[in-house]
Amino acid sequence: MPDKLLQIEELTVSFDGFKALSDVHFSIEPLSIKVLIGPNGAGKSTLCDCIIGKVRPATGKIIYKGKDISRAPEYRINQAGICRKFQAPGVLERLSVFDNLAVATRQNRSWQQNFRLNLSKPEKDRIEETLELVGLEKRRNLQASYLAHGEKQWLEIGMVVSQNPDLLLLDEPTAGMTAQETAKTAELIRKLVEKHTVLVIDHDMTFVELLKAPVTVLNQGQVLKEGSMEEVRSDPEVISVYLGRAHEEPIHA
Numbered sequence: 001m002p003d004k005l006l007q008i009e010e011l012t013v014s015f016d017g018f019k020a021l022s023d024v025h026f027s028i029e030p031l032s033i034k035v036l037i038g039p040n041g042a043g044k045s046t047l048c049d050c051i052i053g054k055v056r057p058a059t060g061k062i063i064y065k066g067k068d069i070s071r072a073p074e075y076r077i078n079q080a081g082i083c084r085k086f087q088a089p090g091v092l093e094r095l096s097v098f099d100n101l102a103v104a105t106r107q108n109r110s111w112q113q114n115f116r117l118n119l120s121k122p123e124k125d126r127i128e129e130t131l132e133l134v135g136l137e138k139r140r141n142l143q144a145s146y147l148a149h150g151e152k153q154w155l156e157i158g159m160v161v162s163q164n165p166d167l168l169l170l171d172e173p174t175a176g177m178t179a180q181e182t183a184k185t186a187e188l189i190r191k192l193v194e195k196h197t198v199l200v201i202d203h204d205m206t207f208v209e210l211l212k213a214p215v216t217v218l219n220q221g222q223v224l225k226e227g228s229m230e231e232v233r234s235d236p237e238v239i240s241v242y243l244g245r246a247h248e249e250p251i252h253a
């Protein structure tokens with residue numbers, strides 16, 4: 001295994017001549033958390049879209065497990081172990097918590113109509129493990145529509161984890177959460193790195209601090225700064241970028 005799970009080199013993305021990303025360099029170590037922050041429009045989601053193969057870069061490389069995936073089809077990238085959780089919860093509202101995880105676990109066997117029948121012992125064990133990981137053991141039989149907002153987000157993280165990804169991309173996982181839910185989410189993400197590598201995009205600084213992970217700041221499609229949260233938040237350029245837009249995204253400093 002190469003020392004980096006993901007390495008991005010000279011990545012440039014152009015939308016009708018507008019450069020959403022220019023010359024971005026970025027890397028993630030295996031079994032670690034990396035945080036991507038930056039004001040609205042900085043290019044964070046575009047970077048994620050490139051990693052999962054939804055957006056094609058104009059130039060540059062995305063090297064994953066030693067191979068350039070920048071031109072690979074989306075399903076291939078997914079099969080290779082990169083999964084993304086989107087901002088909006090995508091749980092199946094009418095199914096129970098357990099059945100949501102069963103569907104996610106069995107997604108590669110979708111021809112099997114009744115996902116609950118014939119779950120193998122290892123599949124059942126995995127679902128139990130995931131329920132515990134995301135703290136929803138006691139909610140297992142509850143219909144997902146009755147979950148609180150934060151619980152739905154955790155279930156969705158559980159659904160992504162059920163696909164056993166090597167690299168998990170979480171785009172604003174704490175959107176709309178209470179402070180308590182946000183703290184629990186940070187704890188959950190820190191547990192995920194025992195088995196997965198996680199790229200987190202967020203702009204809630206209190207949350208980012210709880211992750212205790214290296215931070216990359218994007219601004220106007222370029223990497224502005226990399227370092228620990230302490231280094232980044234005391235950087236004059238970073239401060240000016242955020243303060244200039246403080247009305248949009250408070251830096252909770």
Ligand SMILES: Nc1ncnc2c1ncn2[C@@H]1O[C@H](COP(=O)(O)OP(=O)(O)O)[C@@H](O)[C@H]1O
Pocket residue numbers: 015020038039040041042043044045046047
């Ligand atoms: N499909 C697209 N077509 C044209 N412009 C886009 C598209 N996607 C994103 N952009 C532009 O690229 C820039 C970066 O967007 P985005 O990656 O969503 O930023 P962030 O996630 O950091 O808020 C923005 O100016 C946005 O308007």
Ligand SMILES: [Mg+2]
Pocket residue numbers: 044045046
């Ligand atoms: Mg975004």
